Amino acid sequence: xxxxxxxIEGICERRxxxxxxxxxxxxxKQLPAPFKLLTVKDYAIAGICLIRxxxxxxxxxxxxxxxxxxxxxxRIAVQWAENGAFVSGAYIPKRYSSSSVNSSISGAFFPxxxxxxxxxxxxSDAHYKILASSKIDGFELEVDAHQTTQLEPGxxxxxxxxxxxxxxxxxxxxxxxxxxxxxxxxxxxxxxWKAEPLKLNSLSYNVMEAFPEGKATFDSALLMRNIKxxxxxxxxKRCNY
Numbered sequence: 001x002x003x004x005x006x007x008i009e010g011i012c013e014r015r016x017x018x019x020x021x022x023x024x025x026x027x028x029k030q031l032p033a034p035f036k037l038l039t040v041k042d043y044a045i046a047g048i049c050l051i052r053x054x055x056x057x058x059x060x061x062x063x064x065x066x067x068x069x070x071x072x073x074x075r076i077a078v079q080w081a082e083n084g085a086f087v088s089g090a091y092i093p094k095r096y097s098s099s100s101v102n103s104s105i106s107g108a109f110f111p112x113x114x115x116x117x118x119x120x121x122x123x124s125d126a127h128y129k130i131l132a133s134s135k136i137d138g139f140e141l142e143v144d145a146h147q148t149t150q151l152e153p154g155x156x157x158x159x160x161x162x163x164x165x166x167x168x169x170x171x172x173x174x175x176x177x178x179x180x181x182x183x184x185x186x187x188x189x190x191x192x193w194k195a196e197p198l199k200l201n202s203l204s205y206n207v208m209e210a211f212p213e214g215k216a217t218f219d220s221a222l223l224m225r226n227i228k229x230x231x232x233x234x235x236x237k238r239c240n241y
Contacts, residue, residue, distance in 0.1 A: 007059045008056055009231075011226060011228055012228075013052045013226060014123070015052075015227070016128060016143065018205070019045055020047050024039055030076070032183065038079045040156045044076065044077065045219070046216070047075060050070075051073065053071060054067075069101070070099075070132070072119075072141065073092050074092065074207060075170075080237075092175040094176075096114065096132065100116065128144075139207065140205075145198040145200045146199055147196055154219075174237060184235075185235055189231075189232065193227070195224050197222060
């Protein structure tokens with residue numbers, strides 16, 4: 001029997017999505033079964049989302065009771081078999097949050113585990129500078145970007161729309177549960193969807209920089225703003241490495 005977790009609603013005030021194209025054979029070793037890589041032009045797609053959430057609360061509760069937080073979610077594009085067909089989504093090995101609420105209730109009242117992290121954000125005139133770090137595992141990221149009209153040259157995606165649809169189709173994300181070998185799934189339901197390209201001025205992300213040379217290359221970045229959404233628990237998978 002699955003545990004009972006409340007569905008959550010709120011606003012994604014800002015979501016920066018940073019994609020890397022990665023050597024499939026190298027990153028495949030990091031995936032637990034039954035997840036399989038979802039590739040684009042023979043590349044695996046991995047990266048991180050930097051998300052500011054506000055008015056987050058159980059569905060039906062007044063928005064005045066909601067809370068806000070900065071969050072970071074590393075992700076790998078994956079697929080898995082379900083009812084005789086393949087479903088695309090994301091494997092999220094870790095989640096970070098500025099909110100002590102998130103880190104304290106994660107796993108018990110919400111089906112995702114959050115580690116506490118420090119965030120510093122400076123956003124103005126279509127310019128975004130975000131720093132994030134965690135003393136728990138040494139995670140560090142710093143990105144400086146501005147809005148633009150075209151996707152990064154050389155991207156594996158042929159257009160902003162294709163890159164946007166690739167993320168949009170990954171509505172379910174699985175991440176480690178408290179019990180070893182189990183992964184909880186969360187489905188994202190959005191009431192609108194619009195992604196714009198970002199141009200990076202600089203990027204430092206120690207997770208990808210730790211990959212051997214040539215195994216991971218920055219591909220593209222997208223920006224989403226003011227998206228009303230819901231999160232729904234969809235069950236737990238038992239997995240093996």
